[in-house]
Amino acid sequence: MIVQLRRLVHHYRRGAGTVPVLEELELDLERGDYLAVMGTSGCGKSTLLHILGCLLRPSGGSYRFDGEEVGGLPERELARLRSRRIAHIFQMFYLLPQLDVVHNVALPFLYRDDLDEEQARSRVDQAIDRVGLGHRRSHRPAELSGGEMQRTAIARALAAGPDLILADEPTGNLDERSSGEILALLGEMNDDGHTIVMVTHDRHVAACAGRRVSLRHGKLCHD
Numbered sequence: 001m002i003v004q005l006r007r008l009v010h011h012y013r014r015g016a017g018t019v020p021v022l023e024e025l026e027l028d029l030e031r032g033d034y035l036a037v038m039g040t041s042g043c044g045k046s047t048l049l050h051i052l053g054c055l056l057r058p059s060g061g062s063y064r065f066d067g068e069e070v071g072g073l074p075e076r077e078l079a080r081l082r083s084r085r086i087a088h089i090f091q092m093f094y095l096l097p098q099l100d101v102v103h104n105v106a107l108p109f110l111y112r113d114d115l116d117e118e119q120a121r122s123r124v125d126q127a128i129d130r131v132g133l134g135h136r137r138s139h140r141p142a143e144l145s146g147g148e149m150q151r152t153a154i155a156r157a158l159a160a161g162p163d164l165i166l167a168d169e170p171t172g173n174l175d176e177r178s179s180g181e182i183l184a185l186l187g188e189m190n191d192d193g194h195t196i197v198m199v200t201h202d203r204h205v206a207a208c209a210g211r212r213v214s215l216r217h218g219k220l221c222h223d
Contacts, residue, residue, distance in 0.1 A: 034196045
């Protein structure tokens with residue numbers, strides 16, 4: 001079991017009170033699962049993804065990653081977990097405009113000390129080739145299409161060699177053709193053994209995942 005959520009809750013402070021976002025969530029993910037989390041805007045999908053990615057601590061409950069309770073880990077250990085075992089793919093790509101494809105894909109290795117330069121370079125090259133951007137290595141984001149920018153973001157995630165990939169509306173800014181290419185690529189990554197959690201409001205996108213749940217009123221409803 002790579003992810004276990006038990007009675008997980010999260011709320012945000014507003015003035016003297018709190019606003020509940022997630023309530024008593026229960027979720028198990030096995031290695032190799034491909035889960036789509038559906039829901040309307042503002043329902044807490046991104047909050048859930050940030051908790052799974054150790055970018056946000058839950059207000060209560062339990063989150064175990066690969067058997068280890070992460071809620072009480074110190075920041076240094078959380079940073080190590082994020083950099084080595086969890087990768088994010090965002091709707092907005094989050095590429096640095098001044099860097100070319102190679103250097104954008106290599107960004108995760110700035111925060112790691114477990115690989116030497118040659119090993120990191122090999123991973124970067126393999127990931128770029130894997131997403132079909134070998135001919136675009138020296139191009140900057142402004143010279144890429146939306147689909148190519150998202151493939152660069154996917155290569156950045158792949159290069160890190162993560163156990164868990166979190167995709168936040170990965171096709172939200174893409175046209176139909178590019179969306180299809182990205183979804184096909186995510187499916188191939190899952191076939192290769194990567195565990196993927198994707199949040200989306202689009203049922204056609206969610207249909208590409210092996211498992212689907214909906215987030216409604218702070219609770220997960222299993223399909």
